[in-house]
Amino acid sequence: MDISFLQTAVSGTNAAEYTFSSQSIGAADSDRYIICCVAWRASADTTLSSVSIGGVAATLLANNVNVSGGETSGTCIAVAAVPSGTTGDVVVTIGATALRCGIALYRAVGLGTPTVPHDTLTSDADSPTGTIDIPNNGLCIGIAYNASQDTNAVSWTGLTEDFEASIEGGGDFNEFSGAQLLPEAGYQLNLTVTATYSLPNPNLSSGSFVSWDGGGLLSKLKSYWKLDETSDGSGAVTREDSHGPNDLTDNNTTPSGTGKISLGANMEQGSSEFLSIADASQTGLDITSDLSIAGWVNLESDASMEFLAKSNTVGNQRGYRFRYNPGATGTELLAGIDDDGAGGVDDGVAWSPTADGTTLYHIGIAYDASAGSVQFFINGVDAGTVTGFPTSIFNSSAQFNLGAFGTGSNTMDGIQDEFGIWARLLTEAEFAELYNAGAGLAYPFESEEDVIFLKPININQSVNRASTY
16 A cells, blocks of 8 residues: 655635645556545535545545534545546535635555545544544544644644644634554554644634555455345345445345355345346446456356356447356356457366355456456465456446346356455465465454454554555
8 A cells, every 4th residue: 555645735715616726646546546635614604515636526535514603614535536647636615605725635556445434533622533443554544624823733643644734814824734544454443533732712623534444455455245144035135345335236036045254145046146236336346457356156056157247248248257167178167358348258267166055165366457367266276377368358338246147147056255356466365365274254354363452552653654555
């Protein structure tokens, strides 16, 4: 993970929309997110409406307001994926004319899914404070604002300060400050974070704090389905995405069954049971470059079946797929990659599973776009690499399925459990970690030794502002 504080910008002009032109957003990267801390004040009861960064609409996190006597102070942390360019305009829109506004920018690469936070906290206390969970190899950023006339008046506990800035407007100076923490190992549970204002009369304070999952198996993870929901098969039960926003619709009332970790989805091929999300509803599953898939399966018959697909022959919308075909002698475990939607390559490695509903296998693929190759894994071990695949994946409009191809063909016959999809290459060590000597490793991927509940926390930890983990 690479996190860098970039700069601040302020305006003391009365406006409902502030444009901070040509702000530095650092080096371009396909996995770059820009985190924008916003502080503002208005003489009306209003809220922050939107933030755009480099023309990209940002997700607003911990959007807080403190209203008193018809006046408002607000803070927010906005996040947007901005993969290209080194500068961009930041546009902040407030629901009514504001008195002043300030922003601070961070560049983040390898931070899992920054638009989906691990935890958030807001505070209207004179010295904004509260407790927040910061995950293993994660990140926490906080911003605090006070409508005072003093500068250099804030000290941080729990986080390490990156900046203090004042915003001048009408002869007044308002103070805002931001800080971060990058824990290197172990969850920091209920960490107290405070921005203490050393002022005789703090005025209209506001604070926003957000923590995110970091690197390791969380890096570039797009979605993860634990499939632990209980279902007797009498009605549809949505399967929740534990990491991202891609909850899956239950088609034909898929029951639950015994998985590797708790329950799994027990799909009966004879009933055409599978899970899906429409292309228009999904976020982050239109992967066009490096791709990894991993999960547990228990095959109940020796039939051809799909494990995961975003691909459809109708309308030439083939993208990527992962399946089993016992009739493809020597290549029974197959990956399909298409770069134009019209055909692509289906190829694989030998696999002879016990297909009677008695054995769970951990299977996975790692597609290397630049090499045009797919590496296959069975029970945490390299099962072979196949070359000759296209060097990109077509951005298909097909729905995304667990347990089916297209709109519901070649359905799964058996149990699927703990399935994840990454927009990067998982390593052999990471597949072995997920297999975990046959025990499995559930999201969010902490082994017992990783979750350090009794570890003393150094709340004054210093942080390299551009450290890479």
